[in-house]
Amino acid sequence: DIYSRPSLNWDDIATLRDKTSLPIVLKGILHPDDARRAVDLGVEGIIVSNHGGRQVDGSISSTDALVDVADAVAGQVTILADSGFYTGSDVFKALALGADAVCIGRPHMYGLALNGAAGARDAVANIIxxxxxxxxLSGHTDVAGLDRSALKDLG
Structure with missing residues (x-):
């Protein structure tokens, strides 16, 4: 009752759409079929996330799911990557694999715990x-130019 609501289903997106004009971003997409369905239902964004691996032990990683999800939506919606991105090279890889942006969860929270707002700011600054x-080091000057071929430049 606290952590889960098994009654949630795809019809709830239409209900949510009726209640708001705000963009709808759907978190927890790991399969390309679900990504296509989310696009068909009119969401504006997808967060490729396994919720830190805490939901189903042994589930596919967000990085492994990202390529197929990005290919499935083919630029129709914004793709955010979440779960397991801690370093600048992690961000580089996610962007090269098709993410439009990367969510940074734990690192900024660790910084916050260590040194408050300044620690959170420093943690994010370090990732940047x-x-x-x-x-x-990989011969690039802008994240806008990253694609899958950029991963070959990491050596």
Missing amino acids: AELDLTLG
Whole structure:
């Protein structure tokens, strides 16, 4: 009763659409069929996430699911990647695999726990610095130019 609501289903997206004009972003998509269905139902974004692997032990990783989900939606909606992205090189890889952006959950929370708002800011700044370094070391200057071929440049 606290953590789950098994009654949720695809029809709830239409109900939600009737209640708001805000963009709907659906989290927890790991299969390309679900991604296509979400697009057909009019969501504006998808978060490719296995919820930190806490929901189903041994589930597919977000990184492994990202390619098929990105291919399935073919740019029709915004794709965010979540779960297991801790470094700038993780962000680089997710963007190259098809994510439009990457959610950073635990690192900024660890920073917050260590040093409050300044710690959270520093944790995110470190990831950005690592991303910048990874871009430079792989011969790139902008995340907008990343695609799957960029992964070959990581050596």
